[in-house]
Amino acid sequence: MSDTKGIVFLDLDGPILECRDRHYACYLELCRRFGVRARKRESYWQLRRRRTSAAELVRDAGASVEENAIRSAWIDLIEEPRFLRLDFVHPLVIETLAAWKMHGLRLLVVTLRRNEAAARAQLRRLRVLELLDAAIVCDPHLGGAGKAAAAKAWAGEYGASRRVWIGDTEADATAGTILGAELYLVSCGIRSAAYLRSLAAGRVVRDLPSLRRRIASSPRIVGIPRHR
Secondary structure (H helix, E strand, O other), rough: OOOOOOEEEEOOOOEEOOOHHHHHHHHHHHHHHHOOOOOOOOHHHHHOOOOOOOOHHHHHHOOOOOOHHHHHHHHHHHHHHHOOOOOEEOOOOHHHHHHHHOOOOOOOEEOOOOOHHHHHHHHHOOOOHHHOOOOEOOOHHHHHHHHHHHHHHHHOOHHHHEEEEOOOOOHHHHHHHHHHEEEEEEEEOOOOHHHHHOOOOOOOOOHHHHHHHHHOHHHHHHOOOOOO
């Protein structure tokens, strides 16, 4: 469809939501549950942003159970409503999404979570859902390939040249690459800018609002003919 505007695929945790309070609160709960001393918040995040898992940190602190048991407990905790309530929308993200919507872009969240009902309820409560054309929740075990498959199934007639992917992890780098999308990785999320650059995929930017003008005015994305 030559007159169709582009489509922006968005990861939820990181690009849209600030979820560090939730992650750290879950980590503290794991440390309490398994009887180990928790790291200070800054130390915790320095390691997490280099892709060290919370389960590894708890196990390395001396927990007397297998890492898989800690990881299973983490999966159970991280989407509990009491922890999801700690998330909030990054500044200027709502305004950026609204501006892209006004430009005719289609907006789709593709997130790795287990509880679709809880994810949609959170999006609704934070007034993000009303700005989206769709929200897809993928099984975390499927990773970036699963996100790409879900996005491709929804994209339909939108060619690769009209697709943008905005995420903050290696899963997003994989998904955006598979999809052939214009890929941006934000460093305000769960991974550091240095780590994201090491993936050698797409462009690393500060946050989603920093892309507001670039995406809205891109002839490649919105389908505006280039002047000769």
